[in-house]
Each structure stands twice: as C-alpha cells, then as structure tokens.
Amino acid sequence: RRKWKRVVRVLEELEEACETPVGRLRQVVDAMAVEMHAGLASEGGSKLKMLLTFVDHxxxxxxxxxxxxxxxxxxxxxxxxxxxxxxxSSILSQDVERQPIPQHLMTSTSEDLFDFIASTLKQFVEKEESGSEPSPVRTRELGFTFSFPVKQSSLRSGILIKWTKGFAIEDMVGKEVVELLEAALVRSGLDMRVALLVNDTVGTLALGRYHDADTVAAVIIGTGTNACYLERADAIIKCQGLLTTSGYMVVNMEWGNFWSSHLPRTSYDIDLDSESPNPNDQGFEKMISGMYLGDIVRRVILRISLESDIFGPVSSRLSIPFILQTPLLAAMHEDDSPELKEVAKILKETLEISEVSLKVRKLVVRICDVVTCRAARLAAAGIVGILKKIGRDGSGAGGTGGRNRSDVKMKRTVVAIEGGLYTSYTMFRKYLHEALNEILGDVAQHVILQVTEDGSGIGGALLAASYSSYS
Ligand code: ADP
Structure with missing residues (x-):
C-alpha cells in the first residue's frame, strides 16, 4: 500500500506541474505576443527569431x-x-517523387549533396516531360523549400545558420543555399531557375492561402513545431525601410524556441532538456512536438518504476532515450478496449514490462493524457498569441471601449495547419480545439484551423508561380 501512495504522489505532482487552466494559458498567449514584439524590434531581442522571409505576397x-x-x-x-x-484551388495535376537521402551524403560535402539532388531532379524533369509537348522556350522555375534555420537577405538568398535533424555538412554552414543548388543545376545541365527559398511553414501558409484568401498564419506540429504569419512591414522595426509591394511580409517565427516563465515545467522537462544535444534551445518544442512527448512519458514511467514495484523489476529499456515514440504514446492513450490490451502490448513489446494490472495500465493512460493535454493546450495558446499580435483574437486592438464583444464585427480568420501530431492524433487535436474555445470564447467561431496537405512541397511550387519572372 505504501508503494501505491508513492505512485499516487508522483502522479499528483505531475498533474499539478502540468496544469494549464485557462488563466495560465492566457499568460502564455500574452507572453507569446510580447516575445513576438521583442523579436521584431531588434535582432536577438527575443528567443523568438522572427525571421524575415521576404515573401510579401x-x-x-x-x-x-x-x-x-x-x-x-x-x-x-x-x-x-x-x-x-x-x-x-485549381491545381490541374501534381506529380511527386520522394527520395531518401543516402546516409553518407548527410555528412559529406555540399557539392556531393547538391549533385545528388540535381541529378534526381533532372531525371524527374525528363520523365515528366517525356511524351509531352516540347517545352516552350522559357526557363523552368522552382521553389526551394529548405527547412533548416536560414538567415535570409532576400527572397532568393540566405545563409545556413546551423544544421539540425542529423545533417552535418560542415562546409555548408554560413553559405548561400541557393547558390549551391544553382551551381549543381548548372553542373547537371538542367535549365531551371530557383525562384525563391522558403521555409516549410511558409509553404503551408502559401497553400492555405491558395485555397482560402482569409488564411493569415500557418502552424506545423509534427516531429518538430514552428509557425509563420503575415505581419505588417512597418511592425518589423528591426528592419527599417523594408520595401514590400503589399505592405506585408511573412515572418517565420521559429516558435519552437519560444520560452516563458509561465510555461508549466516539470522535472522531467528539465532533465530532457539538459540531456538533449541542444540544452536551453527549443523549449516550447520540447513540451509540444512529436519528437519529445513519448520521451516525457518514458521518464515519468521510469521514475515510478524506480520508486515502486508496480512495474515489476526496473526494465533496462526504460533508460533508453526516445525508445517510446509518440505514435505509441498515442496508441496507449487512445486504447478503448476494456482491458487496455494495446497498453499491455506496448508496455511489453517496447518497454519489456509485462503482466501489469489493469489499475497500472490505467495509470499509464493517465500519464499519456496529462502530457498530451498540456502539449495541445500550449500549442493552442501559441496560436492565440499570433492572433493577438495581429488583432484577430477579439480583444479589441481597435479599442471599442469595452463594448459587448458581439458588437464588434469579427473577421473570419483561417490558420493553415499541418503535421502528424495534429492530423493523426485525435486526442491531441481535441484538446487543442477545446483550449482554443476556452481562451477565445465566442470569438472561436470566427477562427478556423484548416488542415493543408503537403504545403512544404506544393506551397513552394505555388510561391514559385506567384514570384515567376514570367507573370
Ligand atoms: P515531420 O514533422 O517529420 O516532417 P509529420 O508532419 O508527418 O512529419 O509528423 C510526423 C510526426 O508526427 C512523427 O514524428 C510523430 O511524432 C507524430 N505522429 C505521427 N503519427 C502519429 C500518431 N498516430 N499519433 C501521434 N503522433 C503521431
């Protein structure tokens, strides 16, 4: 019995530390909007980089x-x-080819990587164009979606700040990304112009806007998380005299790096961060995205296993970072069998924990619930933070003098959204929407989260079209 008491205490501590009542979410909303301001005011003014994309339409x-x-x-x-x-919304046809990047090229030279990419692209173009009319005498145009941190200086130029996601091509850091691609295209003999360099969130925004003119922001919640939105050029104070055709520019927030003391942090988050290759970085992402949620749950189970015997002898599997992936967490969380068969199966097969009672399986589901619920609600607060910054959260940036909210004519606001966590994890999505409704109240009916598919690719091509030198 004493054992259970300890277990209950660990669970209660977790629940308390992860609590996200609407008051706290509002603090996160405000902090997000404040940090956005700060990141726009000066270079390095906030953990939010608020990167210029030069996409002005x-x-x-x-x-x-x-x-x-x-x-x-x-x-x-x-x-x-x-x-x-x-x-x-009239995409007449769309052809895609996916290629894994050979492992050795991820740590080779930029020339090797881009030669490989250019030759794949060339074969693709030749295949697609064979049998069709000889192409008209105009250069092919390409949108280059490159989802690594890039400091852009124009639509078509930007240098790689650092590699992430397992890439480590030393010679490329600090180089102009588009120049490297164009040089490889020339070497391969393919006649193609790189129209622009885009981040994947910007592609998502472009695709969202192509389908719906009220789209003003885009969010990706998959392995990682990020967002971008359309900002007034004169609000980008760190870049005085920014010339745009529309008076607006898309800003890539790099919101995974957002931090605020209002975020509900646990000892598990602190350990996960300090043991990560990038401590003190990507704090928001580490509480929200698919790469990390499973590992937070693993850490809680490990702690309980060390403090009690409810999981039997401590499984060595529990000490392996990232062994419990987020889709498995989701499968346990959404197990609706009365005996929680899926939970038992995953505990056994992945964590080598067998024969736990139904009560213990229920506890595991509860842990998954707490971790996912916090993640989804914080993501919702982030989204409302963006809406607040652009005056679409109904808080009356226009200053209607505290009159009834329903008197204010609210604009329809669409946020394009992508990523496996949102699209494939039903409970995550449900919690996110619940939190949006709580924070926004009546205004929520004017805010639409619209799933787009393949924005990083299709959106890149749409932007190439939008910025075509022939249009
Ligand atoms: P990426 O972000 O890697 O480009 P996706 O947007 O497809 O690609 O997101 C994939 C991520 O989404 C996975 O790493 C995983 O964390 C999460 N994910 C995918 N499917 C599920 C699922 N069924 N339940 C929970 N999370 C999922």
Missing part, C-alpha cells in the same frame, strides 16, 4: 502554368511538379 489563385518544387527538410527530399489552372 501569397498565391491568389490566378497563377497559371507548370512549376517545380524541391523540398529538403529531413531524411527524405521530394521533387514536385504542379500545373496550375489560373483559378483558386
């Missing part, structure tokens, strides 16, 4: 013709070709 639907995209952001890269019909 988004697809309208009138784009027409054939465009390419190259999407490099992880262990796979994709090449894409789309044909646009000149009306909103």
């Amino acid at each position: 988004l697809p309208t639907g009138s784009e027409i013709g054939t465009y390419y995209a190259l999407d490099l952001g992880g262990t796979n890269f994709r090449v894409l070709r789309i044909q646009l019909g000149g009306r909103r």
Whole structure:
C-alpha cells in the first residue's frame, strides 16, 4: 500500500506541474505576443527569431502554368511538379517523387549533396516531360523549400545558420543555399531557375492561402513545431525601410524556441532538456512536438518504476532515450478496449514490462493524457498569441471601449495547419480545439484551423508561380 501512495504522489505532482487552466494559458498567449514584439524590434531581442522571409505576397489563385518544387527538410527530399489552372484551388495535376537521402551524403560535402539532388531532379524533369509537348522556350522555375534555420537577405538568398535533424555538412554552414543548388543545376545541365527559398511553414501558409484568401498564419506540429504569419512591414522595426509591394511580409517565427516563465515545467522537462544535444534551445518544442512527448512519458514511467514495484523489476529499456515514440504514446492513450490490451502490448513489446494490472495500465493512460493535454493546450495558446499580435483574437486592438464583444464585427480568420501530431492524433487535436474555445470564447467561431496537405512541397511550387519572372 505504501508503494501505491508513492505512485499516487508522483502522479499528483505531475498533474499539478502540468496544469494549464485557462488563466495560465492566457499568460502564455500574452507572453507569446510580447516575445513576438521583442523579436521584431531588434535582432536577438527575443528567443523568438522572427525571421524575415521576404515573401510579401501569397498565391491568389490566378497563377497559371507548370512549376517545380524541391523540398529538403529531413531524411527524405521530394521533387514536385504542379500545373496550375489560373483559378483558386485549381491545381490541374501534381506529380511527386520522394527520395531518401543516402546516409553518407548527410555528412559529406555540399557539392556531393547538391549533385545528388540535381541529378534526381533532372531525371524527374525528363520523365515528366517525356511524351509531352516540347517545352516552350522559357526557363523552368522552382521553389526551394529548405527547412533548416536560414538567415535570409532576400527572397532568393540566405545563409545556413546551423544544421539540425542529423545533417552535418560542415562546409555548408554560413553559405548561400541557393547558390549551391544553382551551381549543381548548372553542373547537371538542367535549365531551371530557383525562384525563391522558403521555409516549410511558409509553404503551408502559401497553400492555405491558395485555397482560402482569409488564411493569415500557418502552424506545423509534427516531429518538430514552428509557425509563420503575415505581419505588417512597418511592425518589423528591426528592419527599417523594408520595401514590400503589399505592405506585408511573412515572418517565420521559429516558435519552437519560444520560452516563458509561465510555461508549466516539470522535472522531467528539465532533465530532457539538459540531456538533449541542444540544452536551453527549443523549449516550447520540447513540451509540444512529436519528437519529445513519448520521451516525457518514458521518464515519468521510469521514475515510478524506480520508486515502486508496480512495474515489476526496473526494465533496462526504460533508460533508453526516445525508445517510446509518440505514435505509441498515442496508441496507449487512445486504447478503448476494456482491458487496455494495446497498453499491455506496448508496455511489453517496447518497454519489456509485462503482466501489469489493469489499475497500472490505467495509470499509464493517465500519464499519456496529462502530457498530451498540456502539449495541445500550449500549442493552442501559441496560436492565440499570433492572433493577438495581429488583432484577430477579439480583444479589441481597435479599442471599442469595452463594448459587448458581439458588437464588434469579427473577421473570419483561417490558420493553415499541418503535421502528424495534429492530423493523426485525435486526442491531441481535441484538446487543442477545446483550449482554443476556452481562451477565445465566442470569438472561436470566427477562427478556423484548416488542415493543408503537403504545403512544404506544393506551397513552394505555388510561391514559385506567384514570384515567376514570367507573370
Ligand atoms: P515531420 O514533422 O517529420 O516532417 P509529420 O508532419 O508527418 O512529419 O509528423 C510526423 C510526426 O508526427 C512523427 O514524428 C510523430 O511524432 C507524430 N505522429 C505521427 N503519427 C502519429 C500518431 N498516430 N499519433 C501521434 N503522433 C503521431
């Protein structure tokens, strides 16, 4: 019995430390908006980098013709070709080819990597164009989605700040990314112009806008998390005299690095962070995204296992970082069998913990619930933070003098959203929406989260069209 008492205490501590009542979420909303301001005010003014993208207009639907995209952001890269019909949401055809990046190229030289990419692209173009009309005498145009931190100085130029996600090509850090690609295209003999360099969130925003003109922001919640939105150019104080055609520019927040003392942090978060390769970095991401949620749960189970015998002898598996992946956490959380069979199976097969009672399995589900609920609610607060910054949260930036909210004509606001955590994890999505409703109240009915698919690729091609030198 004493053992259970300890277990209950660990669980209660976890629940308390992860609590996200709406008051606390509002503090996170405010902190997000404040940090956004700070990141726009000066270089290094906030943990939010608020990177300029130089994208000052988004697809309208009138784009027409054939465009390419190259999407490099992880262990796979994709090449894409789309044909646009000149009306909103009229993508006439779309072809994609996905290629894993050979392991050795991820740590080789930039020349090796880009030669490989260029030759794949060339083969793709030749395959797609064979049998069709000889291409008209105009250069092919490509949007290059490159989802690593880049400091851009124009639409088509930017230097790699650092590698993430297992890449380590030393010679490339600090180099102009587009120049490297273009040099490889020339070497391969492929006639193609790189129209612009984009971050994957910007691709998502472009695709969202192509389908719906009220789209103003984009969020990705997958392995990692990030967001971008459309900002007024004159609010980007750190860049005086910014010339834009529209008066707006898309800002890549790099929100995974957001931090605030209002975030509900546990000892498990602190340990996860200090044992990570990037301590003190990506604090928001480490509480929210798919890469980490499973590992937070693993750490809680390990702690309980060390303090009690309810999981039997301490399994050595519990000490292996990242062994419990987030899709497994989701499967346990969403196990609706009365005996919690899925929980038993995953505990046994992944963590080598067998024969635990139903009561213990229920405890595991509860842990998954607490960790996921916090993540989803914080993500919701982040989204409302963006809405607040752009005056779409209903708090009356226009100053209606405390009149009834319903008197204020609210604009319809669409946020494009992607990523496996949001699209494949039902409970995560449900908690996120619940929190949005709690924070926004009546205003929530004007805010639409719209799932887009493949924004990083298709959005890149749409932006190439939007910035085509022929249009
Ligand atoms: P990425 O972010 O790696 O580019 P995705 O947006 O598809 O790709 O997200 C994949 C991530 O989403 C996985 O790493 C995983 O953490 C999470 N994920 C995928 N499927 C599920 C699921 N069924 N339940 C919970 N999380 C999932």
